[in-house]
Amino acid sequence: MTVDLVVVGGGQAAFSLVAKLRSLGDSRSITILTAENVAPYQRPPLSKKYLLGEMEFDRLQMRPDAWYGEQAIDLRLSTFVEEINLAARSVRIQDGCCLNYNKLVLATGATPRRLPAAIGGDLDNVFVMRDKRDADQLAAAFQPGARALVIGGGYIGLEAAAVARHKGLEVTLIEMADRILKRVASSQTADAMRAIHESHGVAIRESTGLRRLIGEGGKLVGAELADGTVIDLDLAIVGIGVTANTELAQAAGLTVTDGIVVDSMTRTSDPDVHAIGDCASLPWQNTMIRLESVQNAVDQAEALAAILAGSDKAYEPKPWFWSDQYDVKLQIAGLNVGFDETFVRQGVRPGSQSIWYFRENRFVAVDAINDAKAYVTGKKLLDSNMPLNRSILEDPTRDLKELLA
Known part of the structure; x- marks a missing residue:
């Protein structure tokens, strides 16, 4: 049996890919192979509202189970992939059955240490x-x-x-x-x-x-x-970090470092195999990074969907993250890798503040603690590659929106 697209993994990246393909009108045959015994669901609320008993599990699910059949997506739960054969363009699952593919996507995620x-x-x-x-x-x-x-x-x-x-x-x-x-x-x-x-x-x-x-x-x-x-x-x-799930890729002979190495089109060292989400090591600003975030999983998956549907637009990561702790929302835009200077600006609300990161005098990231305006402003500056006027930032009487003027 040959499937147009086989997706290994059932997390945010896998779901976002197939949902976007269908929204683009793509009708290729799709099979998702996931080791979990439930359909794809949102992970961030698991450790917060779900764990606190404030949200039922069905509210975390990306779509009702029936949606996959309606979209002609073959979702196989509790299914473990044991081997990828690049030469035969096939995957072998735990019951010994092999699926042939035209395109294979690895969305295998990461495992806690x-x-x-x-x-x-x-x-x-x-x-x-x-x-x-x-x-x-x-x-x-x-x-x-x-x-x-x-x-x-x-x-x-x-x-x-x-x-x-x-x-x-x-x-x-x-x-x-x-x-x-x-x-x-x-x-x-x-x-x-x-x-x-x-x-x-x-x-x-x-x-x-x-x-x-x-x-x-x-x-x-x-x-x-x-x-x-x-x-x-x-x-x-x-809580000592995670390790990218690269074992299948490495055993198959794909290039693997900290993650499964991909190019800007999400292709691995085999052009018919792509990798997305937490398991992928991708190019960003002349280096390779692995982004462990829902945002990257979704954005990279949707970029791949467009590529599979015929686009030639490369994926350009625009990193952002968030963390909810108590009544505090920490929002992060950019990556502070290699920063050599910071500036702390107090927010308008009591207890709110933002930490702005610079590398060689260039703005690279912001941490915003209960300060949505600082986060939105910093993200817009980074997404548009606009220079940051330090005199405005460092003057507490100036409004941050002036940075975008």
């Missing part, structure tokens, strides 16, 4: 947060008064800590680096987010590593920190 079993990573009540199964397991463990350890002070860890506190857990967060958000944000952004978490009762311990998790009868009961401190625990949440 886990702690080694040697230090207790395999104990019961040690969790990661990525998919519906993770959220359901965490929801059962999130009981008021439970003692939780969050390992990792990036956005994943901070968001998990915020939800745990909201549910009434006692939360300790440890970060091995000398401050939270070390890899992804300035010290000013870290200072602001630390203060917010501490005001909500999270005990944050920086420059603190984990020696081991302690178990009894296979269940987590505590942790020994690198400084010898032992704390009693009921659960732990591991």
Whole structure:
């Protein structure tokens, strides 16, 4: 059996690709192969409103199950791809069946890093947060008064800590680096987010590593920190980043680095195979990056849909991100890679502020904390490649919209 388009993966990128193709009037045969047992759904609300019990799962689903049949999309759930044969242009799934393809898209996403079993990573009540199964397991463990350890002070860890506190857990967060958000944000952004978490009762311990998790009868009961401190625990949440799912691509002989390497048209080293979303390493400003964001998954998928439908327009990433913690919305436009200077501007609303990043005096990114105007202004400047007038930015009496004049 030959299918015009086989998509491996059932996340945001996979759904956005097929939905856009159908909206463009493309009628090719499409098969989606996903290891999950449910149709594609939104992931960001999983670790927030869904985990808090404020949103039912059916509201997270991209489309009702019937939509896929109506759109002539063959959605195969609980289906694991075991091998890609580039020469035969086929994929083999777990039951031994092979599907031939004309075009193959890898939207395999990423997998949370886990702690080694040697230090207790395999104990019961040690969790990661990525998919519906993770959220359901965490929801059962999130009981008021439970003692939780969050390992990792990036956005994943901070968001998990915020939800745990909201549910009434006692939360300790440890970060091995000398401050939270070390890899992804300035010290000013870290200072602001630390203060917010501490005001909500999270005990944050920086420059603190984990020696081991302690178990009894296979269940987590505590942790020994690198400084010898032992704390009693009921659960732990591991938020130490993710790894791109590249195993299939690498075994097939595609070029793989930190992710599956693609060009500006999303093509891999085999022109009939494309990769999109968290698993893809793509060109951006004379370097290669991997963008772990819903925004990139959607934008890149829709760009590929247009390419498959006949467009010759390359995908140009315009990075933006967001993180919701308590009643704080952190919005980020651009990438601050290699920044050498920052400027902090206070917002109009109490507690709002923005951190503006520069590299060699060129504006490259902004972190906006409860400051939508700063975020929108910064994003427009970056998207249009407009120069930023520092004198306007640094004058608290001037309106940010003047930057766009």
